[in-house]
Amino acid sequence: MTLRLYDSATRSVRPLEPLQPGKVGIYLCGATVQGSPHIGHMRSSLAFDVLARWLRRTGHEVTLIRNVTDIDDKILAKSAEAGDPWWAWAYRFEQEFTTAYDALGIGRPTYEPRATGHVTEMVEFMERLLQRGHAYRGESGNVYFDVRSLPEYGSLTRQALENMSVGEDDDGEPDKHDPRDFAMWKAPKPGEPDSASWPTPFGRGRPGWHLECSTMARRYLGDDFDIHGGGIDLRFPHHENEQAQSHAAGYGFARHWVHNAWVTVGGEKMSKSLGNSLIVANLLERTSPAVLRFALGTVHYRSTVEFSEVTVAEATGSWERFSGFVTRAVERVGEVDAVEVSAQGPGQLPAAFVEAMDDDLNISAALAVIHEHLRAGNTALAEQDDVATRAAQLQVRAMLDVLGLDPLAAPWRTAGGGGADGAERAALDALVAAVLEDRVQARKNKDWQRADALRDQLAEAGVVVEDSSDGARWQLKGKS
Ligand SMILES: [Zn+2]
Numbered sequence: 001m002t003l004r005l006y007d008s009a010t011r012s013v014r015p016l017e018p019l020q021p022g023k024v025g026i027y028l029c030g031a032t033v034q035g036s037p038h039i040g041h042m043r044s045s046l047a048f049d050v051l052a053r054w055l056r057r058t059g060h061e062v063t064l065i066r067n068v069t070d071i072d073d074k075i076l077a078k079s080a081e082a083g084d085p086w087w088a089w090a091y092r093f094e095q096e097f098t099t100a101y102d103a104l105g106i107g108r109p110t111y112e113p114r115a116t117g118h119v120t121e122m123v124e125f126m127e128r129l130l131q132r133g134h135a136y137r138g139e140s141g142n143v144y145f146d147v148r149s150l151p152e153y154g155s156l157t158r159q160a161l162e163n164m165s166v167g168e169d170d171d172g173e174p175d176k177h178d179p180r181d182f183a184m185w186k187a188p189k190p191g192e193p194d195s196a197s198w199p200t201p202f203g204r205g206r207p208g209w210h211l212e213c214s215t216m217a218r219r220y221l222g223d224d225f226d227i228h229g230g231g232i233d234l235r236f237p238h239h240e241n242e243q244a245q246s247h248a249a250g251y252g253f254a255r256h257w258v259h260n261a262w263v264t265v266g267g268e269k270m271s272k273s274l275g276n277s278l279i280v281a282n283l284l285e286r287t288s289p290a291v292l293r294f295a296l297g298t299v300h301y302r303s304t305v306e307f308s309e310v311t312v313a314e315a316t317g318s319w320e321r322f323s324g325f326v327t328r329a330v331e332r333v334g335e336v337d338a339v340e341v342s343a344q345g346p347g348q349l350p351a352a353f354v355e356a357m358d359d360d361l362n363i364s365a366a367l368a369v370i371h372e373h374l375r376a377g378n379t380a381l382a383e384q385d386d387v388a389t390r391a392a393q394l395q396v397r398a399m400l401d402v403l404g405l406d407p408l409a410a411p412w413r414t415a416g417g418g419g420a421d422g423a424e425r426a427a428l429d430a431l432v433a434a435v436l437e438d439r440v441q442a443r444k445n446k447d448w449q450r451a452d453a454l455r456d457q458l459a460e461a462g463v464v465v466e467d468s469s470d471g472a473r474w475q476l477k478g479k480s
Contacts, residue, residue: 141187
C-alpha cells in the first residue's frame with residue numbers, strides 16, 4: 001500500500017509516485033506577511049505538516065519549501081499607513097508567523113525563501129517567457145503574462161478562457177492586451193519608497209505574487225517536482241497562473257496538486273471582520289496550544305474546520321483523554337522512549353491506522369483507531385496488565401505522533417508548551433517528589449501547618465497538587 005492523495009488537477013485520488021523513489025519535494029504557498037496570523041493561516045501549514053510527518057514515517061526524505069511573500073500591495077499600503085519601512089513591517093509579521101507555527105508544533109520547512117531574495121531568478125524567468133512569446137512589456141513598465149499565448153491556460157481549474165473572470169489581483173491596468181493577462185512584474189507606483197523596487201532590464205519594479213512561486217519552486221525543487229500545495233482559495237488565479245508561467249517556460253512543474261479547505265466561523269470563511277479574537281497569539285492566552293492543534297489538525301484536510309467554542313471544548317475533551325491515559329500509563333510502567341515511539345513505521349503501527357493515513361490522509365478513520373487503542377490501554381491499566389499498558393502507550397503515542405500530537409513530544413511536555421527537555425523534567429520530578437514526601441511525613445506527624453505550608457510553596461511555584469486515593473499527584477498550573 002502506498003499513499004494515495006487527492007489531486008485537484010485531475011480531481012481524483014491517485015497514488016503519489018515520487019519522481020525519485022524515497023524522496024518527496026513539496027512546495028507550499030506560505031504567508032503574505034502583512035498582519036498577525038489568525039487560525040485560518042495555520043490550517044495549511046498544519047495540514048502539510050501532517051502530510052510531511054506521514055511521508056517521513058513511511059520512509060521518505062521530504063523537502064518542504066514554504067515561501068514568505070514579503071512584498072506586495074497590502075504590505076506597502078499598511079506599512080505606509082503605520083509610518084514603518086515596508087521591510088520592517090513584513091519581517092515583524094514573518095516572525096509572528098514563525099512563533100505561531102512553533103507554538104502549534106508545526107515542523108519548520110526545509111527552507112523558507114523570501115520573494116525579495118529571488119529577483120535575479122525572476123528576471124531570468126521573465127526573459128525566458130518574453131523570448132518564447134508568452135509575455136510582453138506594458139507601457140506602464142509592468143511585465144504581463146499573455147494568457148492567450150498558452151492554449152492550455154485554465155486547465156488547472158478547468159475554465160475556458162472565454163468564461164473566465166479576471167483575477168482578484170487585476171488592477172484594471174490599461175496597458176494589458178487582455179483583461180485576463182496578469183502582471184508578473186510591477187513597476188513602482190507613485191509614492192512607493194525607492195527601497196521597494198529593484199533595477200532590471202525592464203526598468204525598476206517589484207515581484208508579482210504568481211511569478212515568485214514559479215521561480216522559487218524551480219530554484220529549490222527543480223523543473224519538475226512532486227507536490228504543490230496551498231489553501232483551496234489559491235487555486236485561481238494564483239495556482240492557475242503559476243502553472244501557466246512554468247508550463248509556458250517549458251518546465252513540467254507540479255505533478256500533484258493538493259489543496260486544503262478553509263477554517264470557517266459561523267459558517268463563513270475567516271476574514272478580518274471577525275476581529276482579533278482569532279489571532280493565534282490571542283487564542284493561546286485562553287486555549288492550550290495542544291488543544292488548538294487538535295481542533296485545527298484532526299479534521300480531514302479537504303473538509304472545512306468550523307471553529308467555535310464547541311470545537312474547542314470537544315478538542316479539549318479528546319486531548320485530555322489521550323494525555324490523561326499517557327500520564328497514567330507512564331506512572332504505572334514508565335515512559336516509553338521517544339526514539340522507540342518515532343521508530344514505529346508502517347510495519348509496526350496498527351494496520352488500520354496505516355490504511356487510513358494512506359487513504360488520502362483519512363484522519364477521522366485514523367483517530368478511530370487511536371481511540372480503540374486508548375480504550376484497550378485504559379482496560380489494561382484497570383486490570384494492572386503492565387505488558388498491555390506499555391504496548392498501548394507505545395501505539396497510542398506513535399499514532400498521535402504522526403498527527404503531531406504525542407503528549408510527551410517537545411511542544412506539549414510542560415505547561416503552556418514551555419518546552420522543558422527530558423533532563424529538566426526529571427529534575428523537576430525529583431524536586432517535587434521530595435517536597436511531597438516531606439508533606440506526607442508532616443501529615444503523618446499531624447503537623448498540618450507544615451503540610452499546608454509545603455503545599456502553598458508548591459502552588460507558588462506553579463505546581464498544583466491533587467490528593468487521590470493512591471497518593472498525591474501533581475501537575476503544572478494551566479496544563480491540560
Ligand atoms: Zn504561491
